[in-house]
Amino acid sequence: MQKTTIALAAALFSTTLLTGCASSTDSGSKLISFPGAYKIDIQQGNVITQEMINQLRPGMTRAQVQYVMGTPLLEDTFNRNRWDYIYSLQPGGKDREQKTVTLFFENDQLRSIQGDLKPENNQQ
Template sequence: MRSLLVALFVACVSACGFVGFPGVYRIDVEQGNIVTQEMADQLKPGMSRRQVRFILGTPLVEDTFNQDRWDYTYVKRNGLDVLSKWHLSVTFDGDKLVGVGGDYQPAAWSDQPPAPQPAAASETAG
């Protein structure tokens, strides 16, 4: 009988973790880089990496395999709900800015065609 009560108590206590208690406050969590349209409008074709980093800050993701692309991502959550999310990618050719893509389109890039995406390396069997 005692082991049954202990098992019932453990089951009840562990079930409390799965029930969302009403009125529990969940803070807003902001992750990533905050980039505004005004910051994106400062980007001009041919800018150096240093100039882009000065304007936008350190990128959230610098791809190890493609060092010519920087990604800036921002997510704001309230608990499990995503309140806002956006993404901005900048592409370089060497040290020169050649492309900007994502949720913000800089004014200097509106009249230019989109930047070419790097071709994926084709696998050859051999």
């Protein structure tokens, strides 16, 4: 009797752990976290730094902008004069941080910069 009770309790506990790790709760809270478990940093998109944005100047060609910023994550199909750069970082299971920068071109030259980072040299 005692062995079946222990076996039943172990089976319920392991089922609870497996289903708890595979899905989140209805309220949208985080998954079950085990103490001491390592969580990786999750990076997505183009890395965007303030130093990169500071190098951009109005009048730069598309090739010059791409050399500084890299290939845009999104190129608008209906507006080829808009490039979007998005960078997302979620360090070790903590809250996700996101930066977005949109570049606008006119006559194949950089016209303006919008988004979370602005050039610090106030040339815009």
